[in-house]
Amino acid sequence: MSVGTIWVLAEATDGTVASITLEMLAKARELSDNVECVFGGDGALVATELGAHGASAVHATGDLAGKLPGPAIAGAIAAAISGGAAPVAILCGTTYGGRDVAGRLSVKLDASVITNIVDLTNDGGLVGTEPVFGGSQLVNTRFTSDKPGIFLVRPKSFEAAETGGGAATVAALAIPDLGPSGAARVTNSFVEQSEGPKLDEAAVVVSGGRGLGESEKFELIESLAAKLGAAPGASRAIVDAGWVPYSYQVGQTGKVVKPDVYIAAGISGATQHLVGMKGSKTIIAINKDSEAPIFGVADLGIIGDVHKVLPQLLEALNARG
């Protein structure tokens, strides 16, 4: 049975809809027979892709012309709800943009947010599931108020799927007077330069940890990743040590990845790391300690020194051409 209309906050870069948006649409469709999107931008740019993933309508603000998106989108959603729109829930991705909108919306609607959602079910109303204690326990939470429930959903919690539907209809979402927050402008933005596949979208990820010994040895990870067409990743220990940027971090406070193959080299397998990669289809661990917890989730374990195993692996791959 449908829970009622669900709104999904759509995010896109240069007209390409973010994978988290498509993942949330897939789950929302399971729960509701009317799923609509809200979008800070020109709805025509995203209507086809959102419609193909099951959105019936996209409520779009139109071009934000350099405005900081969060205040404008949250203000517009709140105004639409005061004006009579009645979604039972608003799903936002756990992204910088999604968190900004969810927080502002919570204040504007005087409604609560449930964060870190990895599943949503219909149990006579929407119930969100979030992992706690590093993923060892799951907590189910529902809203008791009759205001729209705001859920912040973790990337890679659901699988995106097309429905074959036509383009979503585009409806104007008016931005009200935002007061001082409406004056905030984006003056510059940077796209992080990186070669190869993105960490959270790569089919193969090769991650290194403190077992590499020193920052220069991360080159072994990068060489192997380049050879396999993979994205390099890292444990928090070596991000905190300044060996690699935060954008490489896999885990509870980094990125969640679900590649076909995840290679963990010199990573112990702390629960905070595991929650970010244990959904990978095949996990290969290289660690010199046979008792390392990473072997508990590994499909294939190599007990050995990364400084010996990784060069041998590279040599074998290079020999193949």
Ligand SMILES: Cc1cc2nc3c(=O)[nH]c(=O)nc-3n(C[C@H](O)[C@H](O)[C@H](O)COP(=O)(O)OP(=O)(O)OC[C@H]3O[C@@H](n4cnc5c(N)ncnc54)[C@H](O)[C@@H]3O)c2cc1C
């Ligand atoms: C709130 C919170 C959030 C956190 N979020 C994250 C997160 O998002 N991601 C994350 O990764 N961590 C996170 N952590 C940190 C986490 O608890 C661990 O400290 C971290 O994952 C350890 O990184 P590591 O495995 O590289 O290092 P270590 O735990 O030090 O493990 C190094 C491993 O390398 C092996 N090793 C050593 N030398 C070699 C060698 N020559 N060859 C082969 N193996 C070798 C050792 O046997 C050991 O197993 C978080 C912690 C907290 C408290």
